[in-house]
Amino acid sequence: MAAEERIDLRVRRTRKLLQDAFLQLMAQKSFQSITVQDISAAAMVNRSTFYDHFVDKYALMEWAVSETFREQLMARLPDTDHYTVENLRALIMTMWEYFGGLHGQCQSADEQERMLFQSQVMNVVIKVLSDWLATGSGPGAEDPITRELAVAVTSWAIYGASQYWAEKNPQGTGEELADRVFPILQGMPQTACLLRENDPS
């Protein structure tokens, strides 16, 4: 039985209700203006029940963003656990798409709010990249610090590119972004080594 299934039906139901209500509200108003009352009311759940599941609305946001992004990403990856060109490409395009969605679908007026959501996305990305590289046997594997530094640099470089592309150049396509970012990443000595090592092509 999957770990998730072990959890009491009521708990899963309530969490899903809260998450759905939250996402629905996010499409209508800014995160800042959404109150715990709003979420509870929309989810048809008592307000104090909200606090039984999340310490505050930030915790709910954290959870909702991480989950939705992770699902979106996993659905697009050709292979879920290796550091390949195709996976990296899918990662870049998924991030770009998600960030674009934050501008379109959600009413996040504040730049600071977007940063909050995006930092949750980054937690997922860093985790995924770390896992990819942990299993690999590239040169970085010998020195964990170098590998982790490469992960940090790569992840945030992709972040910067995706968020710039989504925000400042909305008419661009995901493919174009990937095409532009790849030469930059491959220019990085560490990541280039790792890519060459693990690239199945």
Place this chain on the structure above:
Amino acid sequence: MAAEERIDLRVRRTRKLLQDAFLQLMAQKSFQSITVQDISAAAMVNRSTFYDHFVDKYALMEWAVSETFREQLMARLPDTDHYTVENLRALIMTMWEYFGGLHGQCQSADEQERMLFQSQVMNVVIKVLSDWLATGSGPGAEDPITRELAVAVTSWAIYGASQYWAEKNPQGTGEELADRVFPILQGMPQTACLLRENDPS
């Protein structure tokens, strides 16, 4: 007369009182647990006066972090307005130092809070890098989009490295970080071109 000097003495005084009180409180407790009341009380300023200057505590934080970081950075730059190896090196080390200070000096338990501060630092960094490159006449100057993309990638790559180094490898030195990051940045085609173009050495 400097623009800052034009402002009413009382305004500057009150803002400084609030900023100092805020920084002092940050050394004692987490940002989350600090209330506007706390800040106003510590600054010996009426609470509603706070709202005459900042929309909320986030705005004050934004202002305080940006100002302190900008000062710290400007004091270290050999030359304030060109994209040189020395400046980039100073930038990396200042960021690393600042992020390290956030762990030590402040009680920011939450990772999400740190992200909030760091995003303010990034606003300054991106602005500075943009200015450096806007005046330069490197190959990136021909295509603004490529240049801006390079700025985004470079800034966030440095961010990732600095924040990783400060958080996960606290015993490392700033010099070591810079030494490790530089080969990575110079590996990036765009930035490498720009660096070569403007490097006075």
Place this chain on the structure above:
DNA sequence: ATGGAAAGCCAACACCTGTTGCTTTCAGGG
């Protein structure tokens, strides 16, 4: 099926927020 544990509901609390309308003060131009 059933008893107990877990989850949810409810009301009420002390507190913080952001805003308003008013008065008092004082910095700085004339």
Place this chain on the structure above:
DNA sequence: CCCTGAAAGCAACAGGTGTTGGCTTTCCAT
């Protein structure tokens, strides 16, 4: 030096927050 308008003080408000304790409902393991 004095006047004036901007800035600071003040009190009170309608909200939202996060927590508590007691109660009812629902699940699910025996």
